[in-house]
Amino acid sequence: MPPFETSAISLILWALAGYGLGSISFGLILARLMNLGDLRTIGSGNTGATNVLRTGSKSAAALTLLLDAAKGAAAVLLARVFAGEDAAQLAGLAAFFGHCWPVWARFRGGKGVATFLGLWLALAWPVGVACCLTWAATAALTRISSAGALGAAAASIVWVLVLGPINALVLAVVLAALVFWRHSANIARLRDGTEPRIGQRD
Numbered sequence: 175m176p177p178f179e180t181s182a183i184s185l186i187l188w189a190l191a192g193y194g195l196g197s198i199s200f201g202l203i204l205a206r207l208m209n210l211g212d213l214r215t216i217g218s219g220n221t222g223a224t225n226v227l228r229t230g231s232k233s234a235a236a237l238t239l240l241l242d243a244a245k246g247a248a249a250v251l252l253a254r255v256f257a258g259e260d261a262a263q264l265a266g267l268a269a270f271f272g273h274c275w276p277v278w279a280r281f282r283g284g285k286g287v288a289t290f291l292g293l294w295l296a297l298a299w300p301v302g303v304a305c306c307l308t309w310a311a312t313a314a315l316t317r318i319s320s321a322g323a324l325g326a327a328a329a330s331i332v333w334v335l336v337l338g339p340i341n342a343l344v345l346a347v348v349l350a351a352l353v354f355w356r357h358s359a360n361i362a363r364l365r366d367g368t369e370p371r372i373g374q375r376d
Contacts, residue, residue: 185257188252189267189268191268192272193272195248195265195269196249196271196276199284200238200241201220201238201284204241205234210234220284221279221282221283222273222284222285222287222288223239223287223288226238243289245269245289245292246288249265249268250265250269250293252265253266263342266345267349270290270293273286286353287326287353290323290330291309298338305326305329305330305333312325312326318369319372320361320364323357324354328354330349331347
């Protein structure tokens with residue numbers, strides 16, 4: 175089989191693997207295991223850590239955050255080891271898609287922030303650390319989780335330009351656009367001044 179075809183097949187397989195990893199809805203799993211209810215009927219209905227926090231369980235929210243970040247990192251690292259950098263970027267992007275639109279949760283997932291941070295930490299750790307610090311600083315100043323997410327997503331493009339690798343710039347732009355798209359309702363509430371604060375129940 176020609177090398178190009180082998181490479182194409184490898185990329186497709188790693189995209190599917192990344193999507194599969196990203197589709198694991200840890201928020202839903204933990205909420206059920208800890209008897210916190212069905213996240214899809216709580217708060218925003220999303221399955222990410224911010225909505226888990228609305229159940230009142232900080233430990234479940236923290237664990238969801240870590241696991242959602244870990245699955246993004248795992249997708250990148252596994253693809254890098256076995257198939258190289260192109261596959262790593264594609265697997266990371268696919269993991270983000272999987273988190274936001276998981277096939278076995280009827281395509282109702284989270285907004286991808288933890289997975290976004292996790293995949294950047296694995297793909298280019300200086301960018302990942304810079305994005306985490308941007309999220310933390312913005313969230314601390316505003317006490318609004320979505321503001322931190324939007325700040326980190328926008329800044330990720332700058333961080334890639336400053337810290338590299340430059341070949342990840344297209345990925346940074348695509349991911350940032352997806353984060354903003356997933357937060358369109360939050361952006362509207364931020365403009366109206368009605369966006370919930372961190373820890374606040376809807």
